[in-house]
Amino acid sequence: MKKSLLRILSCPCGGELSLDVLDKNGIEINDGIMNCVSCKQSYPIINGIPRMLPASMINNSVLRQFTEKYKESLPNHAEINDKKAEKIKVETSKSFGFQWNVFSEMHKEYEKNFLNYIEPLRPSFFKNKIVLDAGCGFGRHTYYAARYGAEVIGFDLSDAVDAAYQNCRKFPNVHIVQGDIYNLPFRKKFDFIMSIGVLHHLPYPKKGYAELVKLAKSGTLILAWLYGSEGRTFKTVFLEGTIRKITVGMPQRMLYYFCYIPAILYHTLNKLYRLLGWFGASGLAERIPFKNYAKFPFRVKLADAYDFLGTPINNYYSREECEQWIKDENLRKSSVTSLGGRSWRLFGTK
């Protein structure tokens, strides 16, 4: 964490944070503790990342190592002990924490992927903007927004923040923060808030959207990308419901290996799609399912299978529902556009 983040970071209660640095390397604060001057809640900075969560939501062994190492220097009021945690958030966090630390590698295809998610925005949009990537996962979109010239805060509930920190550590204009969309620890500083593939996994997705809008200042552009319900037949819904009943509760390693089955299926169909294209049978090729994966390497297909089968909650939305979300938040200059006929980009300005 860089000290400059303190002009953007606050306690979720809105209070100012005081900072005690425990370990530092140049401008990077590796370990430390922050205390809210209003509500007195404490937040550790561990391995360069401020953990703006109740202790029960922070990875146990990470927190234990920290308290062991600094037990002499922790002030009394820094006792971090809050047993309350919402089950669903904990499970979602565990699932993504595992997923994004296993699939943490950056692929060159992610740049085009990012530009697809944010279309019609172009790289030049990011120059000198302050951007929040809400639910940044392992930081692939944070990475490109930073490379295009923005100061970016990658924010996520899960241990994925550790992978995001490693992927983005070469950028002086990136900060990674661990926390919860329902308790955003920021001041109203952002020019652009993006949340790509996150809200549909929340227990209350529309409330999550409202929290992001609340954080926006006048003129902030907000982008949410959501799964679309269009084209989901009864068969798909039934199959998904049945398979996920088994897979969501599977031990993570077991699910990881199980995901080779769908990933190999996607990969084989993608090969067939390409082969038909080479032979000029593009009409036939277009009928092959999962062709949207054809341009991605095998590991991305495996990660997506894990995402689909392991996440506790997946919600799907129609265009009308997305429009309603925007309307309910009174956003201006809004649009809902389709991505690949199976998902929606919601744009709106506060």
Ligand SMILES: C[S@@+](CC[C@H](N)C(=O)[O-])C[C@H]1O[C@@H](n2cnc3c(N)ncnc32)[C@H](O)[C@@H]1O
């Ligand atoms: C499908 S991943 C998307 C990650 C990233 N946006 C991307 O497209 O690569 C969803 C992310 O949302 C995060 N998430 C889920 N619930 C959250 C919450 N309440 N607050 C913050 N992040 C959350 C998960 O930890 C996970 O990393």
